Every structure is written in C-alpha cells, then in structure tokens.
Amino acid sequence: MGMLAGKRALIVGVATDRSIAWGIAQAMHAQGAELAFSYANDRFRERVEPLAASIGSKLLMPLDVTVDAEIDAAAALVKSAWGHLDILVHAVAFAPREAIEGSFTANTSREAFRIAHDVSSYSFTALARATAPLMAGRNGAMLTLSYLGAVRSIPNYNVMGPAKASLEASVRYLAADLGPKNIRVNAISAGPVRTLSAHGIAGFRTMYGGFKEVAPLRANITIEDVAGTAVYLASDLSRQTTGETIYVDGGFNILGLPVAEE
Ligand SMILES: NC(=O)c1ccc[n+]([C@@H]2O[C@H](COP(=O)([O-])OP(=O)(O)OC[C@H]3O[C@@H](n4cnc5c(N)ncnc54)[C@H](O)[C@@H]3O)[C@@H](O)[C@H]2O)c1
Numbered sequence: 160m161g162m163l164a165g166k167r168a169l170i171v172g173v174a175t176d177r178s179i180a181w182g183i184a185q186a187m188h189a190q191g192a193e194l195a196f197s198y199a200n201d202r203f204r205e206r207v208e209p210l211a212a213s214i215g216s217k218l219l220m221p222l223d224v225t226v227d228a229e230i231d232a233a234a235a236l237v238k239s240a241w242g243h244l245d246i247l248v249h250a251v252a253f254a255p256r257e258a259i260e261g262s263f264t265a266n267t268s269r270e271a272f273r274i275a276h277d278v279s280s281y282s283f284t285a286l287a288r289a290t291a292p293l294m295a296g297r298n299g300a301m302l303t304l305s306y307l308g309a310v311r312s313i314p315n316y317n318v319m320g321p322a323k324a325s326l327e328a329s330v331r332y333l334a335a336d337l338g339p340k341n342i343r344v345n346a347i348s349a350g351p352v353r354t355l356s357a358h359g360i361a362g363f364r365t366m367y368g369g370f371k372e373v374a375p376l377r378a379n380i381t382i383e384d385v386a387g388t389a390v391y392l393a394s395d396l397s398r399q400t401t402g403e404t405i406y407v408d409g410g411f412n413i414l415g416l417p418v419a420e421e
Pocket residue numbers: 171172173174175177178179180198199203222223224225249250251252253278304305306307348349350351352353354355356357
C-alpha cells in the first residue's frame with residue numbers, strides 16, 4: 160500500500176517532463192494516488208497529454224489560472240468525475256521577462272508587478288477557494304512551490320521575490336482559515352532546479368552552477384528531491400503540519416555567507 164493510496168490529486172503546473180509538478184506527480188502516482196492534470200493553454204496540451212497518459216491519468220483539463228471561469232470549470236470537472244479531492248498541487252509562476260533581469264527598481268512596472276502577483280500568488284488562493292469544498296470531510300492537503308527570493312534579495316529574481324513573499328503569507332492565511340475544515344496548506348521552498356521557468360530568469364545558469372559548491376549537502380536539487388517532501392506533506396504523516404514553508408534546498412537557506420571551499 161502506498162502512502163497516498165486512495166487519495167486523488169489535482170496537479171496544476173506541468174509544462175514539461177522537467178517540471179517540478181511532473182516530479183511530484185510521478186512520486187504521488189508511485190505512492191498510489193490517482194491524478195488529474197491541467198495545462199495552461201493549447202500550446203502545453205500536447206506536452207502534458209502524453210505525460211498524463213503515461214501514468215494512467217484519465218482526467219485532463221485546460222486551466223489558465225488568471226481566468227476565474229477556467230478555475231470554476233476545473234473544479235466542476237473534478238467534482239463531476241470524482242465527487243471529491245484530497246490533494247491540490249499548485250506549481251505555477253510567471254513574470255514578464257523584462258521584470259526578471261537587471262534593476263529591480265527600474266524594471267518593476269505596475270503591470271509586471273500585477274501579472275507576477277496574479278499568476279504566481281493570487282492563483283493559489285483562487286484555486287484553494289474553488290477546491291476546498293471538494294475536500295470537505297477528508298484530510299485535504301494543498302501544496303504550493305516557493306523560492307528563497309521570498310525572504311532574501313536574489314539578483315534578477317526581482318518581482319518574483321515579492322510575489323513569492325505574498326504566496327508564503329497566503330499559505331499562512333489559508334492554513335488558518337481552512338484548518339478547522341481539516342485542510343492543511345503548506346509550501347515547499349525549493350533550491351534551483353533546471354526547468355522551463357527557471358531558464359527565464361537572467362543568470363540562472365550561474366546560480367545553478369555555483370549552488371552545489373556551497374549548499375551544505377553539496378548537491379543540486381532535483382524534481383525527485385522536491386517530490387519526496389511533497390508526498391510527505393500530502394500524506395497523513397504530516398497531519399499536524401500546516402501553514403509552513405519547508406525548504407528543500409540542501410540547507411542553502413541557513414547560510415549567512417555562502418562560500419565555496421578553496
Ligand atoms: N525551478 C526552480 O528553480 C524553482 C525553485 C523554487 C521554486 N520554483 C517554483 O516551482 C513552480 C513550478 O515551476 P518549475 O520550475 O517547475 O517550472 P515550469 O516552467 O516547468 O512550471 C511552471 C508552470 O507554470 C505554468 N503557468 C504559467 N502561467 C500560467 C497560467 N496563467 N495558468 C496556468 N499555468 C501557468 C506553466 O504552464 C508551467 O506549467 C513555480 O512556482 C516556481 O516558481 C521553481
């Protein structure tokens with residue numbers, strides 16, 4: 160029996176087989192969960208469809224998280240197919256490219272700030288609102304993905320930092336609000352992983368390359384590493400943990416001065 164046997168999960172955020180959401184989906188499937196997937200738009204459908212099919216998922220839906228009607232339709236589809244939901248995985252982020260390079264002060268336009276916060280932070284609350292009723296009477300678990308840029312300034316991460324800070328604060332408010340309904344809400348703050356989104360951030364290669372030289376555990380972070388913690392947070396093993404941001408970063412966040420050995 161897997162740790163997630165009998166549980167049903169909606170996975171929002173698979174774009175490619177390198178996506179963190181795909182790593183989480185594979186691990187949840189291996190632990191016995193039944194999965195539904197969404198794709199952001201038609202461009203991603205052809206990539207997500209074969210991945211979903213490869214692990215026997217029968218529920219696939221379009222979901223642009225900036226469109227309320229699509230969020231409602233996704234929740235309605237899950238309800239009609241399954242009647243309930245146990246796990247929500249939100250692994251979605253976006254900021255206009257010009258806002259994730261160079262000067263934070265100069266490049267954070269009002270519109271870039273709005274888009275980054277809407278797609279990367281507000282969408283989690285919107286999805287939580289739509290899916291919480293499906294978790295009634297179950298030990299529900301909602302998960303999102305954050306990054307150290309929420310609490311430290313990281314070159315080029317720029318407007319995504321405030322957006323992730325807002326996301327982590329939302330995790331605490333959602334956890335307080337939904338706890339009495341027996342729904343837990345947590346974030347995983349992952350170290351750098353080579354994905355489509357990550358490569359949109361200027362200087363990511365340098366950040367990724369230097370990471371394993373200084374992180375206490377001396378390794379880069381993989382989607383499998385993140386997935387292990389996601390399975391734990393979705394399982395009943397973490398039944399008294401909510402509102403937390405758990406780091407999966409080889410200990411990088413504890414360093415005051417990351418310095419490589421000579
Ligand atoms: N890769 C890293 O280094 C890293 C580190 C820490 C946290 N994260 C976070 O992990 C999460 C997943 O990112 P990833 O690195 O796997 O990259 P990814 O590019 O594989 O995934 C990002 C996803 O966001 C989706 N998305 C963007 N705009 C959307 C919209 N309007 N509607 C619906 N979906 C939309 C994309 O379709 C894609 O599936 C993000 O929240 C990211 O910030 C990534």
